[in-house]
Amino acid sequence: xxxxxxxxxxxxxxxxxSFAIATPSAQAAESSTHNACSNWVDIDGFSDTLDKTVTGxxxxxxxxxxxxxxxGQILAVADESRLFTLDSRTKRPVSVLPLVDENGQPLDSExxxxxxxxxxxxxxxxxxxxxxxTRTGKFIGRLPVPDSLxxxxxxxxxxxxxxxxxxxxxGADTLVASMxxxxxxxSAGIRRLQTWRRAGNSSNFRVAAQYGFQADAGLNISxxxxxxxxxxxxLERGYTPGVGNTARLSLADPRRASDVSRVDALTGQPGVxxxxxxxxxDIADCPSLGATTKQPQPNPLLDNIEGVxxxxxxxxxxxxxxxxxxxxxxxxxxTRLYELTVRLxxx
Numbered sequence: 001x002x003x004x005x006x007x008x009x010x011x012x013x014x015x016x017x018s019f020a021i022a023t024p025s026a027q028a029a030e031s032s033t034h035n036a037c038s039n040w041v042d043i044d045g046f047s048d049t050l051d052k053t054v055t056g057x058x059x060x061x062x063x064x065x066x067x068x069x070x071x072g073q074i075l076a077v078a079d080e081s082r083l084f085t086l087d088s089r090t091k092r093p094v095s096v097l098p099l100v101d102e103n104g105q106p107l108d109s110e111x112x113x114x115x116x117x118x119x120x121x122x123x124x125x126x127x128x129x130x131x132x133x134t135r136t137g138k139f140i141g142r143l144p145v146p147d148s149l150x151x152x153x154x155x156x157x158x159x160x161x162x163x164x165x166x167x168x169x170x171g172a173d174t175l176v177a178s179m180x181x182x183x184x185x186x187s188a189g190i191r192r193l194q195t196w197r198r199a200g201n202s203s204n205f206r207v208a209a210q211y212g213f214q215a216d217a218g219l220n221i222s223x224x225x226x227x228x229x230x231x232x233x234x235l236e237r238g239y240t241p242g243v244g245n246t247a248r249l250s251l252a253d254p255r256r257a258s259d260v261s262r263v264d265a266l267t268g269q270p271g272v273x274x275x276x277x278x279x280x281x282d283i284a285d286c287p288s289l290g291a292t293t294k295q296p297q298p299n300p301l302l303d304n305i306e307g308v309x310x311x312x313x314x315x316x317x318x319x320x321x322x323x324x325x326x327x328x329x330x331x332x333x334x335t336r337l338y339e340l341t342v343r344l345x346x347x
Contacts, residue, residue, distance in 0.1 A: 034287065037340070041249065041281035044339045046289055046301065047091055051327065051335045055093035058082055063324045063335055065111035065166070065223060066309040070118055076307070076324060077122055081106035083137065091337055097137035107131070111166035111223060111307075113175065117203060121166065123177060127151060128162035130177060132203075143175075143196060143205050146261065148183065156183040164306075165223035167232060173198040175205055176232065176254075178213070178221045185265035189215045192266075193224075193232075193254060193275065210261035211254045213275045219246060222306045227319065227344060230255050234277070235308045235323070244297035247283040247305040249340075252276065253347060278345055283338075294332040303327070303334045318343050 161181025
C-alpha cells in the first residue's frame, strides 16, 4: 500500500483549529500526564452534547461511524439508515440525510468514508455491502464484495457481524473494511480485513488483498481508521452484563501480512502472517474527567464506543482522534464524543 498525503489534509487541519469539546475545568488545569490513558494515548476531553438531541424529525442516536468531510465538518452514520452532518466546532447536528439502497430499502449502516470527489461510502452489514452516495444522499452504486464475506448461506459470515468498520487510506486509492466477527472455519478471534484498490483515476474500486487480524478475546472490531502511514487504528469493543463495556484502541500494520483472500480457513497455519498489532490504550484506563454513567461501567467515561476517525495532527505531530459511542436507542446509554491524542509507535 504505497500512500500519499491525503488531499483533504488542509481542510481537516483547519477544522482542528476550531475543535471545541467539553473538558472539566479542573482537568483542563492538569498537565497532559494526568490525562494519560497509556504511554501512547491521552484523552483531551469528552462531550455529551449530542445525547438525545433532535435535528429535523430525527433523534441523534445509534451513531456507529465517523468521518471528516472536505470542509472539515464531521459525518456520523447511524444504524437506522441515517447520515448526520455535525458542525466541526460545536459538534451540534447541522443536517441529516436518509439513506436507502437502489431498491429504496434502508440500510443497517455502520461506517462511513469520504472519497476524494466528495462521494460518501457507507457500509451496510446486512448482506454486507458498501454503497456510494452523492453529497445529497442519492444512491449511485455499490462496490463488489467477495462471496465468502456474504452472510450465510450465501457466504461464511454471521448475521449482524460483517462490515462494521471502514477507512479510506491516504491517497484515496485503497479502501479497507473490517469484519466485526469471524467467518465460519476461522479460529475464534480471527477477523478479516478486506481491501479494494481504485481502478486507475476512476471512481471504481476493485477487490484486492485480504488480511487476517487477531482480535482480543471476547471483543469484536467496531471500527477502523487510517493512521496516515499505511497502518490502521483498530477499535475493539465488547460488553459484559452487570460489568459494562470494554473498548481498546490498537495500531495494526497490514503491510507485511499475508494476503489470505484464497485461504479458506484461518487456523494459525504456518506461513500465514496475520496483521501485526500493538495495543495503544484500554479506554477503561483513561481518567474519567468527571464523566457520569447511568449503568455499571469499569470507568464512568465508558459506553458502547463504536466509531473512530482521525481528525488531524497536533503541532508536534501527534494524531488527533474523535470517537463516538452508540447509545443503542437506550435511555440508560449515552451518545458521547471523545477527543484523544495519540503518539504513534514507530513502524
